[in-house]
Amino acid sequence: MRVAIIGAGPAGSALAILLVREGAQVTLFDDGRRPELLVGESLIPAVIPIFKRLGIEDTMATCGRLKPGVSFVWSESERFSFTFARFAPAVPPYAYNIARPQFDEAVRARAVAAGVQHVIARARLGPAGTGSAELALDAETLAAAPTLGDRQPDFIVDATGRGRLAAGALRIPARVGPRNDVAHFAHFEDFKWDDVPGQVLISRLKAGWSWGIPLKERLSVGIVLGRDDAAGLGATPLERLERAIAIDPWLTSMVGAAKRVTSVATYSNYQLISERGAGPGWVAIGDAFGFVDPMLSPGVFLALRSAEVVADAVAPFLRRRATPSPDELYAALRPYAAMQQRMLAAWLDLVAHFYDGRMLALMRSGRNWIDEGPSAFKSAAQNHIERHIALQASGVGTTSRYSRALLRILARYGMRGVTSAEMAIH
Ligand SMILES: Cc1cc2nc3c(=O)[nH]c(=O)nc-3n(C[C@H](O)[C@H](O)[C@H](O)COP(=O)(O)OP(=O)(O)OC[C@H]3O[C@@H](n4cnc5c(N)ncnc54)[C@H](O)[C@@H]3O)c2cc1C
Structure with a gap:
């Protein structure tokens, strides 16, 4: 099978590795963009088994830092x-x-080492026009990849992130x-740290929130x-980031005196889910299919998981x-497309609990309940609840019906006087 994957971000390179291992002839188009800063820096635990499967966990020694929690x-x-x-171990x-x-x-280097053909070119797609395939590479893109021998690939994968190339075409x-x-x-050096090393910090600001x-x-x-x-x-x-740091006492204490070592990058319009991803x-994978929100850091996991599925x-x-x-491929990929929609919807729902204050209100309510008089029953109940929240937020069980129902019921009936409005992000 001759496969063209467009976009060499985490989704595209991961899929390239997995398909070439199974014997596909894979061409990976990469537009060569190498920005100084890219979002997607904090990962969730569910990436670990995928790293192991891809054989890339050792690369963390060069570009990663252990994250024990949040x-x-x-x-x-x-x-x-x-x-x-x-x-x-859940x-x-x-x-x-x-x-x-x-x-x-x-990850891209690992794909190339595995036998993937890496083509530096900004690929373009259009409707196929003939046959049952829905999309085709344009003539210039096809010509940039000699290994395709001037013939359209059997399978086109859109891994262009928010470029959403297939959806656009x-x-x-x-x-x-x-x-x-x-x-x-932006990135900073010489900052002050008051938490466990590697821990990710999400803080509520007067307006919005911040990540560390x-x-x-x-x-x-x-x-x-x-x-x-x-x-x-x-x-x-730059003015906005500096001002946000200056007016928030906690951010000031952490990075007020730190040295900024990069320019300031900006992202907007990122909550997008394609109505059709195959x-x-x-097929579309990773952000090209959809992305929900950065607060709980699911993006790279969703990119890698979609490649795996x-x-x-x-x-x-x-x-x-x-x-x-093309029709047989579509039939084989329909369950993936349905699963990815469910996954994105579940993340959107989970993150809504953080924005509107229900999740943190629940945490405060649980803490108050234990403080009022600890007991073995209360500890067991609290552990059970926190475990199911962790299963969802770690990516391991985000779509679990039981975990989601438990959260919904608790957010409705388990607040014990704490209102979600006081814990909401404005
Ligand atoms: C503000 C913000 C913060 C975020 N923080 C996190 C976080 O902490 N943790 C997390 O996991 N996720 C985070 N994300 C999401 C994460 O960045 C994405 O989900 C992830 O990068 C998706 O990977 P991808 O491979 O699908 O796409 P991308 O990483 O966007 O890769 C797409 C690749 O395709 C290339 N490309 C595009 N068009 C073409 C073309 N026509 N031809 C050839 N190549 C092309 C691009 O150059 C790029 O290399 C954040 C997102 C935002 C907006």
Whole structure:
């Protein structure tokens, strides 16, 4: 099977590795963009088994830092800290924080070493016009990849991230998420740290929230807030980030005196889910299918997991040395497309619990309940609840019906006087 994968981010390179191992002839188009900063720096524990399968966990030694857990800093006096190890073995006991450009480079190099044809070219797609395939590479793109021998590939994979190349060519609309935030971030050195090494910090700001992601030697600091609130902080991304740090006492204490060592990068309009992520002869993976929100860091996991599921759907053809028709491929990929929609919807629902305050209200309520008079029953109940929240937020069980129902019921009936509004992000 001749496969063209467009986009050499985590999704594209991971799929390339898995398919070439099964005997596919894989061409990986890479537009050669190498920005200084890329988001996707904090990972969740569910990436660990995928790293092991891809054989890339050793690259973490060069571009990653162990992430033991996450702390939610909701006010100067209120912090909720979690370590993944507490929920092992149901949840892998750790994750990583990564410098994305180096990580992408390492996974791409692994794909090339595995036998993938790497083509530096900005690929273009259009409707196929003839046959049952829905999409085709344009003539220039085809010519850039001599290994395709001037013949259209049997299978086209859109891994172009927010470029959504296939959706653009086929005019497939995207559902837009409820938030219309903008994110600004930069890397700092010589910062002050008051938490466990490697722990990711999510803090609530007067408007929006901030991230603190400890990388190998640097700290990535980002702010995420509504467009009007961002405009109120300043005209440029740098002014906004500096002002957000200056007016928040906790951020000031951490990075007020630190040295900024990169420019300030900006992202916006990222809550997008394609209404269709597959068709005859093609599929979209990673952000090209959809992305929900950065707060809980699911993006790279969703990219890698989608690569894994697509590889498993296509592997039976490769093992039989059969070249499926575009319609046969579509039939094999429909369950993946349905699963990815469910996954994205579940993440969107989970993250909504953080924005509207239900999740943190529940945590405060649980803490109050234990403080009122600890008992073995209360500890067991609290452990059970936190385990199911961890299963969802770690990526291991985000779509679990039981975990989701438990959270929904508790958020409705388990607040014990704490209102979600007081814990919401504005
Ligand atoms: C503000 C913000 C913060 C985030 N923080 C996190 C986080 O902490 N943790 C996390 O896991 N996720 C995070 N994410 C999400 C994460 O960055 C993405 O989900 C992840 O990068 C998706 O990987 P991908 O491979 O699908 O796409 P990408 O990483 O976008 O890769 C796509 C690749 O395709 C290439 N490309 C595009 N068009 C073409 C073309 N026509 N031809 C050839 N190549 C092309 C691009 O150059 C790029 O290399 C964040 C997102 C945002 C917006």
